[in-house]
């Protein structure tokens with residue numbers, strides 16, 4: 351049987367636990383399987399140190415691991431290529447990425463009526479992002495490439511309840527309120543909501559690291575081996591995403607079929623891999639500079655009318671694949687919209703020079 355290509359993804363690079371998990375993964379896999387790690391030059395040295403503590407001084411990690419060196423500018427592209435090519439993905443959610451002991455709930459209000467939900471929402475502070483950016487990139491890319499069903503998620507047992515809560519909350523649409531209109535769920539940022547996609551992963555495996563110095567976790571290896579055997583046994587055929595891998599990175603003046611709905615979209619001013627929330631339907635991106643000239647100073651200062659994220663966190667676009675122009679004399683104008691990359695909400699041009707929630 352040909353060996354499998356198993357991609358190891360981590361959410362926080364500077365965590366030595368990464369290599370304890372890699373060692374355990376090597377123990378779980380067959381000799382002919384290859385582990386892939388995308389990282390930088392420091393990885394190899396750290397991996398070797400941890401590897402030799404687990405497998406002996408004469409053993410080299412290269413016997414089982416392919417190190418794929420990336421730079422600050424190309425790692426997103428490389429990670430996506432490897433996600434696309436791998437047979438199986440193991441995503442390690444580092445405890446260092448989950449440094450949140452509890453959710454900040456919004457303050458309770460007792461009066462019924464009064465301010466409408468939207469005004470009330472505006473007054474509530476947005477919660478800080480609960481999860482690290484690393485985690486969100488990886489989840490977004492696994493989701494866009496439709497590889498979560500081939501992904502085993504590994505996390506420290508003590509963080510499992512928090513992660514479970516996030517997955518459930520992240521999967522919720524909209525905001526829940528009680529009878530008095532109080533928000534009963536924390537206002538997760540849209541990036542936190544991405545975590546909800548993890549419910550599509552094949553399996554989550556937790557571990558306990560009683561001894562912080564142990565270089566390998568044999569019980570975790572057993573659990574991962576079982577999960578991968580079961581994944582193979584269920585024989586879930588892989589469905590290739592309808593969009594092309596090469597269309598998921600970089601800007602392009604040409605229309606591309608993109609997630610979430612495979613419609614033609616023109617994203618000419620941003621790298622697609624950096625746009626977490628791609629609007630649905632056909633659209634053309636509008637350059638930030640053009641919108642800054644249109645919006646009045648208050649609107650620019652306010653940024654997102656929902657969460658007050660700065661204006662540079664807004665993705666501007668207009669429906670359709672042709673531009674009519676803004677404010678031209680004929681009266682046929684584009685209708686600019688904005689998708690906030692922090693809270694995920696949509697707003698639109700209102701009047702001449704404002705952004706209003708939609």
Ligand SMILES: [Zn+2]
Pocket residue numbers: 654655656657658659690691692693694695
């Ligand atoms: Zn926002």
